[in-house]
Amino acid sequence: MKWLILIGAAVAAVGLVLLATASADTTMFARHYPLLLGLNAALAALLAALVAIQLVVLARRHRARVFGARLTLRLLARFAALAVVPGLIVYAVSVQFLTRSIESWFDVKVDAALEGGINLGQQVIEQMTQDLQAKANAMALELADRGPGQLAAQLERLRGQLGVEEVVLVTGSGRLVASAAQDVTKLVPELPAGQALRQARAKRGYTAVDAAVGRPLALRVLVPVDMPGEVRFLQLRQTVPSSFAQSAEAVEAAYRDYRELAISRDGLKRIYIVTLTFALLMALFVAVAVAATQSGLLAEPLANLAQATQAVARGDFTRRAPVTSRDELGVLTESFNSMTRQLEEARRGVESNQLALEAAKARLESILANLSAGVLVFDHSLELSISNHGAAAILGSELGAFAGQMRAHFAAQGAADWQLELQLKGTGKTLHARGARLPHTTGGGAVVVFDDITRLIQAQRATAWAEVARRLAHEIKNPLTPIQLSAERLEMKLGERLPREDAEMLKRATETIVNQVSALKAMVDDFRDYARLPAPQPARLDLNALVRQVLALYENSTVPIAKHLAEPLPPAWADGAQIRQVLHNLVQNAQDALENQAARGASPSIEVRTELAGDRIRLAVSDNGAGFPEELMARIFEPYVTTKPRGTGLGLAMVKKIVDEHHGAVTIENRPSRGASVSVLLPLAKAA
Amino acid sequence: MRRIALVMLLVAGAALAEEIEVRDVALRSVEDGLALDADFAFELTPRLAEVVANGVPLYFSVEFELTRRRWYWFDETAAAQRLQLRLSYHALSRQYRLSTGALQQSFATLEEALNVLKRVRNWLVVDRSARLADADYDAALRMRLDTSLLPKPFQLSALTGRDLQLESPWKRFIVRPSR
Numbered sequence: 001m002k003w004l005i006l007i008g009a010a011v012a013a014v015g016l017v018l019l020a021t022a023s024a025d026t027t028m029f030a031r032h033y034p035l036l037l038g039l040n041a042a043l044a045a046l047l048a049a050l051v052a053i054q055l056v057v058l059a060r061r062h063r064a065r066v067f068g069a070r071l072t073l074r075l076l077a078r079f080a081a082l083a084v085v086p087g088l089i090v091y092a093v094s095v096q097f098l099t100r101s102i103e104s105w106f107d108v109k110v111d112a113a114l115e116g117g118i119n120l121g122q123q124v125i126e127q128m129t130q131d132l133q134a135k136a137n138a139m140a141l142e143l144a145d146r147g148p149g150q151l152a153a154q155l156e157r158l159r160g161q162l163g164v165e166e167v168v169l170v171t172g173s174g175r176l177v178a179s180a181a182q183d184v185t186k187l188v189p190e191l192p193a194g195q196a197l198r199q200a201r202a203k204r205g206y207t208a209v210d211a212a213v214g215r216p217l218a219l220r221v222l223v224p225v226d227m228p229g230e231v232r233f234l235q236l237r238q239t240v241p242s243s244f245a246q247s248a249e250a251v252e253a254a255y256r257d258y259r260e261l262a263i264s265r266d267g268l269k270r271i272y273i274v275t276l277t278f279a280l281l282m283a284l285f286v287a288v289a290v291a292a293t294q295s296g297l298l299a300e301p302l303a304n305l306a307q308a309t310q311a312v313a314r315g316d317f318t319r320r321a322p323v324t325s326r327d328e329l330g331v332l333t334e335s336f337n338s339m340t341r342q343l344e345e346a347r348r349g350v351e352s353n354q355l356a357l358e359a360a361k362a363r364l365e366s367i368l369a370n371l372s373a374g375v376l377v378f379d380h381s382l383e384l385s386i387s388n389h390g391a392a393a394i395l396g397s398e399l400g401a402f403a404g405q406m407r408a409h410f411a412a413q414g415a416a417d418w419q420l421e422l423q424l425k426g427t428g429k430t431l432h433a434r435g436a437r438l439p440h441t442t443g444g445g446a447v448v449v450f451d452d453i454t455r456l457i458q459a460q461r462a463t464a465w466a467e468v469a470r471r472l473a474h475e476i477k478n479p480l481t482p483i484q485l486s487a488e489r490l491e492m493k494l495g496e497r498l499p500r501e502d503a504e505m506l507k508r509a510t511e512t513i514v515n516q517v518s519a520l521k522a523m524v525d526d527f528r529d530y531a532r533l534p535a536p537q538p539a540r541l542d543l544n545a546l547v548r549q550v551l552a553l554y555e556n557s558t559v560p561i562a563k564h565l566a567e568p569l570p571p572a573w574a575d576g577a578q579i580r581q582v583l584h585n586l587v588q589n590a591q592d593a594l595e596n597q598a599a600r601g602a603s604p605s606i607e608v609r610t611e612l613a614g615d616r617i618r619l620a621v622s623d624n625g626a627g628f629p630e631e632l633m634a635r636i637f638e639p640y641v642t643t644k645p646r647g648t649g650l651g652l653a654m655v656k657k658i659v660d661e662h663h664g665a666v667t668i669e670n671r672p673s674r675g676a677s678v679s680v681l682l683p684l685a686k687a688a
Numbered sequence: 689m690r691r692i693a694l695v696m697l698l699v700a701g702a703a704l705a706e707e708i709e710v711r712d713v714a715l716r717s718v719e720d721g722l723a724l725d726a727d728f729a730f731e732l733t734p735r736l737a738e739v740v741a742n743g744v745p746l747y748f749s750v751e752f753e754l755t756r757r758r759w760y761w762f763d764e765t766a767a768a769q770r771l772q773l774r775l776s777y778h779a780l781s782r783q784y785r786l787s788t789g790a791l792q793q794s795f796a797t798l799e800e801a802l803n804v805l806k807r808v809r810n811w812l813v814v815d816r817s818a819r820l821a822d823a824d825y826d827a828a829l830r831m832r833l834d835t836s837l838l839p840k841p842f843q844l845s846a847l848t849g850r851d852l853q854l855e856s857p858w859k860r861f862i863v864r865p866s867r
Contacts, residue, residue: 033843034836121780209781212792217780252780256743260839263742267841274844 005289008047012282015040019275040278047285054292067310068303072295079291084284091280098272106262114258117251124248125219128240129207132221135162136236140225143169143234155180166190166237169225172197177232192222192235200224200233210237217245301329305336317344373451374431380444382407394431394452398424406448410435421453429454458637462657465639469527477524480517487513530639530650536575536661540685543572543579543610543617550583551608559594561587564609572617573685578658579619583608585651586621586678593625593643593676616664616681624675628668636668655680708831708856715813715827715863722814722865724752728806728831728856735851736833737798739842740784745776747837748805752813753828754863756821766825767814772834773805820865828858 019040058076061069139158146154151169159167159180168189169177174197179189192200199222200206206222217240225232240248261268304321311319317340321333368375374391378384384403395402402424409418419434433450491510495503544565554561572579587606594604609620628636628643635641637656642649652668655678659666665681708730716723732740740746754767774787783794784801795801814820832855835846846852 033840034847037844037847118779122782125780208794209783211778211781211783211785211794213787248780252778255779259742260744261841263738263744264839264841264845267843267845270844271841 004050005286005293008043008050008289009286012043012047012286015043016275016279016282019278037274040282044278044281044285047282047289051285051288051292054289058292058296066303067306068299071302072292072299075295075298076288076291079295080288083287083291087280087284087287091276094276095273098276099269102265102269102272106265110258111262114251114255118255121248121251124244125209125217125240128238129209129219129221132164132219132236132238133205133207133223135164136221136223136234138162139164139167139236140223140234144226151178152180164236165239168192168235168237170197170233170235172201172231172233190237192220192233196220196222197233201231216240216242217248301325301333305333308336308340312340312343317341317347373449376403376406376448376450377438378403378407378410378446378448382410382446385445391450394429394450395424401425406433406435410437410446430457461638462653465653466531469531469639473524473528473531477521477528480521480524484514484517487517526650530654530657533578533654533657533661536578536658538573538575538662540571541574541576541579542569543574543619543682544569546576546579547583547608547610547619550580550587554587554591557591559591559604559606562605562607564607564611566611569610569612569617571685572682574662574664574682575658578662579682582655582658582680583619583621585655586680589651589678590621590623590625593623613681616683618679618681620677620679622671622675622677624671624673627670627674627676630670633668637666652678708854710829710831710856710859713829713859713861717865718810718812719816720812721816721818722812724808724811724813724829726750726808726811726829728808730806730854730856732798732802733851733854736854739852740775740798741777743777743779744839744842745774747834748773748775748831749834750808750811750831751829752811753826754814755826755828756823757826763826766820767818769811769813771808771811775801775805814865823864825863825865826860827863828860830856830858832856 015036019036058069058073062073139162142158143151143154155167155169155178158164159182165183166179166181166189168179168191170191171177174191174194176189176191181189192206196206196208201224204224208220208222210218210220219238219240221236223234225234239245301321301324304324308319308321311317320337320340323330323333323337368386368388369390371388371390372393374394375386375388376384376391377386384407387399387403392399405422409420413435415437417434417436419432421430421432423430430453431450432453433448435446435448438445438447487510491506494506498506544567547563547565551561551563587608590606594606605624607620607622609618609622611618611620626643632641632643637652638649639653640649641653642651656666659680659682663683667679667681668676669679670676708728711727711729713724713726716725736746750771750773752767752769752771753765755763755765757763771788774785776785776787777783778785778794781794783796784798786793786795786801786804793801793804795804833853835843835852838846838852842852
């Protein structure tokens with residue numbers, strides 16, 4: 001575009017110079033004037049098209065709201081105004097001046113003077129012609145009087161007398177009769193033309209001015225000579241004096257030029273106006289085109305800056321505005337670039353900090369989440385702000401109530417750290433909680449860390465019971481055998497010596513002692529079994545088969561036992577002997593529970609069920625007895641906790657111990673209709 | 689826009705140019721070749737009369753072309769002649785002059801000069817040396833005022849106005865030169 005404008009401007013300048021040269025008074029381009037005019041018009045049109053294209057492009061950019069377009073447009077308007085207004089003023093003044101000055105050439109006085117000069121010349125020529133005619137008439141009279149004879153001599157004499165340059169006598173048909181000339185070198189005289197003869201004959205005289213180009217101005221007079229018998233014609237030729245002729249011709253030329261200018265002044269004005277107009281148009285178009293380019297150049301760095309700013313606003317710091325100039329704009333662009341660089345560095349620092357923080361936070365959160373202990377964090381107004389996964393697992397739905405309790409505790413304890421053990425009302429879990437105030441620098445608040453120590457306590461109890469059982473077994477069982485033996489011996493030795501009645505009484509007492517000792521022994525054995533339960537030897541176990549075997553033993557019992565065994569059931573990973581014990585205990589319990597009910601006439605039933613529960617196997621034994629009392633639920637697996645009138649209370653404790661050692665789980669629930677259900681969850685055998 | 693307007697003016701000017709009528713054309717075989725006699729009929733526009741009366745010479749040119757059609761190539765131009773006639777006014781002697789080459793004639797009135805101008809006689813258009821085939825030739829003749837020889841100020845007016853234009857259309861006729 002820039003080159004196009006430069007070339008256009010250069011060509012326009014050449015065209016204008018040619019047009020101006022042609023418009024000035026040289027003949028060089030005069031013949032090609034229309035061509036030049038057309039050429040310049042085409043050039044002007046071309047430039048106009050160039051400008052129009054630029055303007056259209058600019059307008060489109062402006063409409064598309066390209067940044068910088070408005071500035072370009074404004075700069076263009078200013079530049080264009082700067083160029084157009086003075087141009088128009090100069091143009092108007094020039095045109096006015098031209099037309100005025102052209103008009104002023106045509107002065108009335110000059111006109112009159114030239115007119116007068118021509119008239120003067122005409123009159124002088126007329127005078128000379130009349131003079132010549134008078135001479136011709138006199139000559140003709142004399143020739144007519146003298147008659148023919150010695151014509152040549154007469155002519156020469158008369159010519160000499162009258163001072164005429166050339167005299168010719170011709171016949172009516174124009175044939176030469178005689179001639180005489182001042183210039184003797186001139187042999188052939190000029191004869192009158194036929195038309196001249198005709199006129200001379202008709203009007204009895206003919207005058208003419210010979211004004212052929214390249215020959216001196218001459219006067220010619222033709223008069224008839226009435227000779228006897230025929231009419232002849234006498235022609236007199238006289239050259240106008242050369243000084244007069246020159247002056248007259250000069251006046252004539254000047255007059256002609258003047259008249260030519262005078263009648264063509266409109267055309268002349270038009271030529272100048274057209275030339276001026278072309279000059280104006282081209283100058284304007286070039287100026288506007290250059291203005292458009294220049295304003296584009298000026299606005300370009302700004303547009304670049306704007307684009308870079310938008311990029312920065314979007315968060316792209318990599319964009320650098322190109323520095324195109326060494327002026328203030330260049331400095332500005334440079335500063336912008338360095339600012340962007342600094343911003344980028346700052347943001348990178350912030351980002352790395354943030355990443356580190358996030359990593360630390362994530363680490364902390366993962367630690368909190370993987371902590372089995374529950375953690376509750378309270379803010380400065382003791383509202384719960386964070387609770388971890390462990391807390392939710394331990395507390396379940398009691399989280400809110402527990403948090404309230406803790407809040408109350410914090411309020412009561414003030415700034416001091418504390419720890420306490422408490423039991424949850426709903427699930428009966430025992431918790432050990434430690435509370436601490438957070439330092440004020442981190443915003444205050446408090447944190448509670450608590451553990452579910454229910455199992456720990458249970459384990460402690462179980463260990464204690466095992467110890468008790470072992471002691472009991474050891475300390476109690478030892479004296480039992482001598483007691484039993486002594487009682488039997490007493491009966492044997494004394495039974496025959498005592499009278500019948502006494503013997504009977506002894507026998508009953510001895511029996512009682514033996515029975516009670518046996519019972520005591522059994523009880524001690526139970527305790528020993530519980531205390532000495534061996535570590536399980538797990539293997540792949542077909543639980544359904546085991547259930548069938550065990551239940552076969554109960555086929556004749558008073559209470560019917562229903563089986564709901566899931567088929568196929570994957571093998572469990574368990575010790576068959578111990579699981580058999582578990583099943584016996586559970587079925588026994590159920591039967592014991594139903595024993596009390598039999599009297600009430602309800603139809604007792606027991607149901608044994610096996611099924612796959614997720615990645616474990618469930619073995620459930622249910623009855624429709626009285627169920628477990630709610631207050632015992634939390635401690636039902638402890639030894640000596642029982643609902644039965646008889647029994648050691650070791651059955652469920654044993655079950656619990658076995659299942660725990662199998663890494664299983666036992667749950668007890670009272671069925672909503674009636675009775676209780678005990679579920680044992682056993683792990684699956686690992687795939688072979 | 690301006691250019692278009694100018695072109696349109698040119699076209700309009702050409703279309704409305706004052707007409708010269710070509711009358712009575714005849715080609716004669718003479719000793720030196722072919723000679724043309726022709727009569728033209730036209731009147732000078734008032735503006736042209738004014739121009740010539742103010743001493744500006746008018747150049748009329750009579751153009752003649754003799755071509756033969758060739759189906760296989762461009763037409764052959766057998767002859768092309770141009771006759772230039774200069775009509776001027778000499779204020780000092782109050783005479784109109786008509787010059788053709790070296791020949792010059794003076795007339796007291798414009799009518800006389802125009803009458804001579806309108807009659808072309810014995811114009812040798814085809815030289816004897818030109819070898820003409822025995823076939824049909826297209827001859828074309830026209831007369832026009834050569835505005836390019838007018839002074840510059842008139843040229844611009846001639847471009848835009850019709851009162852400085854005078855020309856005839858091409859008059860075409862078929863000639864068969866006989867041996």
